[in-house]
Amino acid sequence: MLSLKDIKKSYCGNQVIRGISLEVPQNSFYGIIGRSGAGKSTLVRLMSLLERPDSGEILFDGERADVLKSKALLAKRRSLGMVFQQFNLFSSRNVFDNVAYPLEIIGAKKESIAPRVRELLAWVDLSEKETSPVSRLSGGQKQRVAIARALANNPSLLFCDEPTSALDPQTTVSILELLKKIRKEMGLTVIMISHQMEVISATCNFVAELEQGAIVSVKELKHA
Amino acid sequence: MLDTVSAVFAMLLTPLCETILMVAGTTFFSILLGLPLGVVLNLTDPVGLKPRRMLNNVLSRVVNLLRSFPFLILMILVFPLSRLIVGESTGTKATIVPLAIAASPFVARVIESALKEIDPQVLLAARVMGSSTWQIVYKVMIPEAMPSIVAGITLTVINIIGYSAMAGAIGGGGLGDLAIRYGYHRFRTDVMIGAVLVIVVLVEAVQLLGSWISDRMIKKR
Known part of the structure; x- marks a missing residue:
């Protein structure tokens, strides 16, 4: 579905993403967890094609997406969905x-x-x-x-960037249930970024841990 | 007494129509010029959607230069242009040219700052969905900033009313012209007071209408 191959990204000489490689399987609920400043936001901006990596490759179904330009880039973005922490309506x-x-x-x-x-x-x-x-x-x-x-x-892929961080615990549960239902019934692949392990473990079947711009572990979970 | 009042108001009628025509024409043309300029200023800002530092600096300087020009001097300088566009350098129609040139940079700054108030996260959402820059401008930025734009345009119209009265001093027509010619040169204090009163009412009406539209937009959200 989505593959990252050794992607790197720096801002003003400060390397924020340090050679990340990931394989997100089709129809998975993939969690990416990390503390504030670990590079989660940058990673999601790269994966959603809002920014280009300095090096490395981003592939959707085997096709390079990080090199797309103008209309092809807009068309690719339109095939992705994204949900934000602050809703951004x-x-x-x-x-x-x-x-x-x-x-x-x-x-x-x-x-x-x-x-x-x-x-x-x-x-x-x-x-x-x-x-x-x-x-x-x-x-x-x-x-x-x-x-x-x-x-x-x-969309074939839905990004969820801290979708429950601004919500109370009860609402969090209902939103996570909704996301699980959507994934199952619409056959979507969902990538969820969060700093809360309980949110990841309640929904995801894979979790990658991000630390200082690098993936330090990838685990398969039994949930979802 | 009543006769004097009705005579003064009869004198005010045509200049009032001229002022309204001047203000309406100027508002239209200043929005026509200022809106795209304000959008470009916002987009090309270093934190805008299409950062272009050089272009932004040049446009910003031009806007500042035009805004700092004293209006009466600008009007005199623009006489040849007014003659070229309208066929005359004085009068109601001719005055719209310098008024629009003076008001456009003001409108541009109003639009630019209204657009800056939009939450960048909302624009990010529009970009993620695959919107083109043009779609973001006309489907997201302008509608999101509309209450602020209306409030800013209201302020612009009030400024234009003030400028149009000033233009009367050098043959601009309208209420300012009447106040200078009759109220000042011919010592007709009654005409002067009448002209000032009508201008005050006009400003008040524009402010009330602008605030009402802006408030209604905010309440609907």
């Missing part, structure tokens, strides 16, 4: 329009957008909130909208 759009955004940017027709958005909102159990402004939702509901938005374009 558009406050100028209501729930429906937030989920519709990824479909709008690929030029989907209006008549095909509405049923897809409604299908996704039903998936995340927010059908009745379609016209609500996002500011009036709880943290858990916002994250559900963000998940629906990330799934709009049928």
